[in-house]
Amino acid sequence: MLNRVILIGRLTKDPELRYTPAGVAVTTFTLAVDRPFANQQKEREADFIPIVTWRQLAETCANYLRKGRLAAVEGRMQVRNYDNNEGRRVYVTEVIADNVRFLESPNSGGGNREEGTSGSQGQGYTQQRPAVTRDNNQDPFQDDGKPIDISDDDLPF
Template sequence: MLNRIILIGRTTRDPELRYTPAGVAVTQFTLAVDRPFTSQSGEKEADFIPVVTWRQLAETCANYLRKGRLVAVEGRIQVRNYENNEGKRVYVTEVIADNVRFLESANRGSVSTNEGTSNGRGSQSNNQDPFADDGKPIDISDDDLPF
């Protein structure tokens, strides 16, 4: 049996960090994942999927994720239920993430999985193409190609 999910989407709000009575960090946020088709009226639709992270991953998400950030989430689907104040059984389906990858930097310019690291190009902005000003052909021999 297998319960594995991979999602790519944007956070709908800043993550909410809490601690259990035992001191374990837990973060909740919602991921908006576009559907691969449009509605009959031509509008894009999305699913809004609740995500839960635990321990160190929860603290990292709380510190670095913000509303609107593009992320990839790997984890498993969990369905839990509880009885609300009115005595009615409520079912909750959520993704328990064990890996969250930040797919863009805070300034939304480039793909990055390491927050706060330099791109190795001095003061050059992360939004710029590092090869844009070169204009020279790239010399690649047939021996360099893997096929």
């Protein structure tokens, strides 16, 4: 059996960080994910998907994610239920994330810096892509964001 979800979207509001009575961090946020098609009025619609992160990953998401930021989430779908105050059964569908990738820098809508968090069992880390520098010993195949200029004479076929 397989239960795996991968989503890319924007946060609808700042993440909410809470702690369980045992002191375990849990963060919730909602990701707006565009649908791949337009409706009859030729407008794009979005799905608003609740995301839950735990432990170190929860604290990292609460510290670095903000409303409007683009993020990639990988995890599993979970459906839980409970009885509300009126005695009615309420079903909740959410994604339990074990890997969250920050796809934009905090100060701009892109830039050449990439942050990310990942974690198996909720363990998280933050990383930055090193700045691109030019020198004679640089790897010529390193992706610096520019197209590669190759003439037909350079191709072996």
